[in-house]
Amino acid sequence: MATQSNLPTRTMTNDSDDEAIPEEDNSQVTRLFSERLRAWKHACGYLEDYVTSTEKMQHAHGKEYEKVLKSVSKPLKEGEHFDQQLGGIAGLFDNIRSNTQGISNNHYETAKTLKGSVLPIFERLHTEIKNKTKELTKGAGKGSKAVEKARNTTQKHIELLGQHTASFDSTGGSLKADQDPYILQRGVLHRLNKQVIEENNNRNDLISVQNNFAAFEEHIVQTIQSGLNQFYQTVTKQEELTKANYGDIIGVAQRIPPGFEWQSFVKRNAETLIDPNAPARSVGSIAFPNQNHKATQPLIAGSLDRKGTALKKFNTGYYVISPSKYLHQFKTDDDFASDPTPEISLYLPDCMVGSVDGVKFNIKGKDASKSSIGSKLSMSHEYAFKAHTAQDAAAWHQVISQAAGRTTSETPSSTPSSPITDRKTGSEEASVASPTSPTAPGEGTAMPAGEKPPVVMEGYQAPAPGEKST
Numbered sequence: 001m002a003t004q005s006n007l008p009t010r011t012m013t014n015d016s017d018d019e020a021i022p023e024e025d026n027s028q029v030t031r032l033f034s035e036r037l038r039a040w041k042h043a044c045g046y047l048e049d050y051v052t053s054t055e056k057m058q059h060a061h062g063k064e065y066e067k068v069l070k071s072v073s074k075p076l077k078e079g080e081h082f083d084q085q086l087g088g089i090a091g092l093f094d095n096i097r098s099n100t101q102g103i104s105n106n107h108y109e110t111a112k113t114l115k116g117s118v119l120p121i122f123e124r125l126h127t128e129i130k131n132k133t134k135e136l137t138k139g140a141g142k143g144s145k146a147v148e149k150a151r152n153t154t155q156k157h158i159e160l161l162g163q164h165t166a167s168f169d170s171t172g173g174s175l176k177a178d179q180d181p182y183i184l185q186r187g188v189l190h191r192l193n194k195q196v197i198e199e200n201n202n203r204n205d206l207i208s209v210q211n212n213f214a215a216f217e218e219h220i221v222q223t224i225q226s227g228l229n230q231f232y233q234t235v236t237k238q239e240e241l242t243k244a245n246y247g248d249i250i251g252v253a254q255r256i257p258p259g260f261e262w263q264s265f266v267k268r269n270a271e272t273l274i275d276p277n278a279p280a281r282s283v284g285s286i287a288f289p290n291q292n293h294k295a296t297q298p299l300i301a302g303s304l305d306r307k308g309t310a311l312k313k314f315n316t317g318y319y320v321i322s323p324s325k326y327l328h329q330f331k332t333d334d335d336f337a338s339d340p341t342p343e344i345s346l347y348l349p350d351c352m353v354g355s356v357d358g359v360k361f362n363i364k365g366k367d368a369s370k371s372s373i374g375s376k377l378s379m380s381h382e383y384a385f386k387a388h389t390a391q392d393a394a395a396w397h398q399v400i401s402q403a404a405g406r407t408t409s410e411t412p413s414s415t416p417s418s419p420i421t422d423r424k425t426g427s428e429e430a431s432v433a434s435p436t437s438p439t440a441p442g443e444g445t446a447m448p449a450g451e452k453p454p455v456v457m458e459g460y461q462a463p464a465p466g467e468k469s470t
Contacts (some may be wrong), residue, residue, distance in 0.1 A: 006333065008160055028398055029273065035078055037133045042076060044220075046071070047228075049071040051070070053068040055114040055115045056361065057324050069101060072096055089221075091252065095252040099248050103242050108235055110238060121223065150199070161289070165184075177328075177369055180326055182297075183341075193283050194281055196282065196286075210276070218259060221346065228250050231250070232347075266413065283336075302319065305388075307384040309381075317330065321394075321399050325348045330343065331343065342369045346363060348365070348403035349403060351365030352406040353401055356411070359386050359389060359393045360386050360412040361393060364381070
């Protein structure tokens with residue numbers, strides 16, 4: 001068997017400017033192979049017609065033999081898939097046409113042998129090619145449709161991100177929780193990850209199809225050679241002229257290298273076939289619109305403990321304060337395992353924030369998350385938080401205080417009689433007081449969101465897009 005040639009084809013890179021929705025269409029590869037299988041199927045059908053017509057010709061002698069010539073007189077369907085030079089499948093059919101013209105006499109016994117022994121070889125080969133076509137359609141063809149569907153989903157969410165990042169700039173960051181560009185950006189990454197998985201799975205399927213095609217085509221050529229060899233052994237029983245004509249046919253067929261047509265096919269379609277050595281796509285190398293927009297970058301993010309409402313135990317969660325002034329709670333910072341939908345979303349301008357007591361601080365407000373049932377009608381709830389260190393608590397409290405609507409000097413362990421200052425109006429609900437907000441070590445007075453780099457608690461490093469936080 002001939003060694004499979006390398007496939008010079010399209011290549012996909014891992015550059016950082018890789019597009020989220022590539023322009024290439026892998027379905028072209030599937031269609032190309034479908035056409036090629038159809039060409040082989042018709043070639044096999046030509047041989048079946050040829051043997052059948054030859055068998056009929058044995059009964060009607062020279063006059064009926066003209067029908068045999070007509071069975072192969074038409075050009076091969078999808079003939080552009082075969083090398084037109086001598087030494088290939090197209091040249092074999094040209095040789096059959098010329099030798100068939102010279103045959104004049106045949107016998108009935110030859111027709112019987114052709115029908116019972118030679119014809120079934122090509123019929124089985126025809127069935128194998130049809131089954132290969134069905135396998136291609138159900139495998140790589142189905143995968144191409146899955147890739148197209150995943151890309152459409154990603155594109156819709158990228159457009160949604162673009163819409164609400166524009167709204168963020170025009171409205172000064174006043175958005176609903178489910179419109180927060182930070183959430184939408186994470187949603188894009190989630191769907192993009194699913195898209196890349198579908199793309200890589202389809203790509204692997206297509207590479208497997210390419211690799212199998214070389215061996216399958218060698219099998220086709222060898223089967224044709226085997227069938228024509230039996231055909232030759234049958235007709236050589238006829239008179240010397242018939243033997244000489246068919247001997248020339250089998251001689252041409254046997255001289256076709258098993259990989260001759262495949263290598264020519266690869267050379268002609270180098271720009272369409274896939275290079276199996278090209279690297280697979282990854283989310284980290286893909287860029288999309290508004291990926292690094294300031295509205296998508298957290299002001300502070302990391303893990304905090306929050307006291308539960310039922311068991312009154314502190315449970316650890318992943319928390320983020322976005323530039324839209326929402327405090328979001330997630331189970332994890334993993335964007336890929338599940339859709340990153342907040343479990344709790346507090347709009348800080350509508351919340352009241354207490355002072356820090358060591359590592360603890362409280363926030364009172366309504367849950368504005370989409371998952372909260374009846375969140376618009378729900379009453380305010382006081383959430384008790386606990387940081388891992390006092391420095392972490394001070395850093396969180398500083399960012400929260402900048403965005404909060406009201407602050408109070410009340411600590412988590414104090415009574416609710418402390419004065420409350422409305423930061424929106426400057427009025428006091430109780431006695432006049434000047435609540436203090438601890439700041440993280442080494443940091444000055446907090447500035448409004450968007451006017452300084454995000455505050456990140458000590459020891460925490462914000463994850464890069466598509467990368468899990470540690």
